[in-house]
Amino acid sequence: MSEKDNMNHNELENEVEKVDDKDVVVEDQKKDDDEYEKVCFICHRPESQTGKMMDLPNHISVCPDCMQKSFDMMSGGQMDYSQLLNMPGVQMFSVDDLENVIPKKQKIKKKKEGEERKPILDIKDIPAPHKIKAKLDDFVVGQEYAKKAMSVAVYNHYKRVATDTMDDIEIEKSNMLMIGPTGCGKTYLVKTLAKLLDVPLAITDATSLTEAGYIGDDIESVVSKLLAAADNDVEKAEQGIIFIDEIDKIAKKKNTSQRDVSGESVQQGMLKLLEGSEVEVPVGANSKNAMVPLTTVNTKNILFICGGAFPDLDNIIKERLTKQATIGFNAELKDKYDHDKNILSKVTIEDLRAFGMIPEFIGRLPIIFTLQGLDEDLLVKILKEPKNAILKQYQKLLALDEVKLEFEDDALRAIAEKAVKKNTGARALRAIIEEFMLDIMYEIPKDDSIGEVVITRSYIEGTGGPVIMLRGQELPQLEG
Incomplete structure (x- = not known):
């Protein structure tokens, strides 16, 4: 074979490889389209809300509403579009520039029709409480009561999720409130737990949350973070765990005449999430104001764990205990509880109300337990x-x-x-x-x-x- 023939043969092989690569890319794109919902390029709503999309070149989709509005505007407008080309400062853009303008993190995974919803953990695969605690023991030292309470609550929660469609008796949610001083292992316990169970977990701070319409994150953003952790799979996110840290920072402000947008209002806004309801959440953003698609998530099977240091709660507990103990002939010394290291374990709902948590909020966190300070x-x-x-x-x-x-x-x-x-x-x-x-x-x-x-x-x-x-x-x- 001559050198010229060799060159032609190599060129032909390169062309074939390019075509193959292109086919692979197209195949991947098709798989991606099958897995995620199409999102309108103009209004950013997903296909499940708008109906069937119009497909334009370069993987751009437009919903029927936006397409109709565009036609109406073009046919009813008085502007001569041919004059735009000659106007100074006007540049025509290429449709190629619009490809992948909507990132994957803002696309929602399609719901599979006709398939029954399956729990993430099969009822046979859910580890028993003593096994969950034994695994936590490998990573977390001390806090025996907290580990036992969490193990039982998580075990019961995922049994509840697994039996959701199997029985007429509806089991209530076992949301948790963890109280303990800083650095005692609240966040570490939750992280370790989610790693062991291999379920979607979102960890967020309550400090940035404000009432809708004010500067800060909307309350629904906590569910939006869980959706991102579940790779935008709504069904997977609806069975995950949300850990809200610094929950004590949204306590009711005392002696204030201003609107409490980051305190009591946030507690009231979170009631529906904790109870279980369908909420519209932004995909890939913290606020609904952004031009991003919205999707509906049901929080009925999401386990909420709230944690906080609750500074000065020990003083509220001491005040209540000394009032009870310093009346009558058998009165005890007022400083009896000053050196009690486990004073937080004596907390009651009344103490949390005095701290600034509203009763409706505490009522939706039935499992309350404390973590000890570290000696x-x-x-x-x-x-x-x-x-x-x-x-x-x-x-x-x-x-x-x-x-x-x-x-x-x-x-x-x-x-x-x-x-x-x-x-x-x-x-x-x-x-x-x-x-x-x-x-x-x-x-x-x-x-x-x-x-x-x-x-x-x-x-x-x-x-x-x-x-x-x-x-x-x-x-x-x-x-x-």
Whole structure:
């Protein structure tokens, strides 16, 4: 075969490959079209609301209403469109520029017709409460009551979802309210739980929520985040978990004459979500004002978990308890509850009402439980026991440099003592360890002869240094 024939053959192969690639792209596009609903290019409404779309070139879809309005405007208008071409500053755009103008995150997955709605977790696959708690134990230290309460509530919730269409008896939702000081593991518990169950989870803050029409996120945006976590699959999102953190920040403002748009109004707006109702939510945005498609989500089977630190709630509880205990001949001392570490566990609905939560809101969160503040013993356990403990993370980092990292028990106790003083719970541990590990992580890679580092109490307290052992060396040598 001549060189010319070879060249022609190669060119032909390249053309065939290009055609094949084009076919693959077209095939992928078809699959994408089958999976997601079409969205009108002009009004951004999905096909389920507008009816059948008109397909234009370059995968642009327009709903019948917008198409009709466009025709009416063009036929009834007095402007001569041919003059536009000669007008200064007017540029004609190409239809090719409009391709993919609506991102996938704003497209809604189609609902499959004729198929029965299936629960995410089959009733046989739902792990029993003791199994859920055993898995949580691997990652979360302490908080035994909270883990038990969550395990039972989640187990009952997904049994309720699985039996939704099987029985006439309707089981109520088991929404939860977690109360505990900062850094005690509220968010971490929920994250771990969703990871274990493999269900869609949305974590959001109540601080940014305001009444509809005001600056901030609409209340429905919490459901919009869950929809995004479920890859815009409405049926999957309707069986997910929403964790609303900082719920204490929407408490009713005291002694204010202004409209409480980020407090009591938000609590009232959330009642329908917690109870279970069909709400219109924006897809891929936080506000309905944006030009994005809207879809309807039923919150009947969505599990809501609310969490908050509720500062000063302990004072409200103490005030109630001392009023009860300081009347009559058998009155107790007023300072009896001042040093009670588990004072939050004595919380009642009346205390939450005094804090600023409206009774209708509390009534829709039937499971209320508290998490304990962390003491020194718990902080030491958190440092070394969980599967992804902070110490294990650093040991793995140094193991990549072939250096062994050890911590003396006294050193761990010293770290815990410092963390307790900071009063920010487990969050303080990371900050303290980062501080004293900085020099070690900087110096160790310089010297290949170092084989082991032992962190001592004197190093944590700043009165000495870590024990450095060289490779093959038995006697330790002190540094610093």
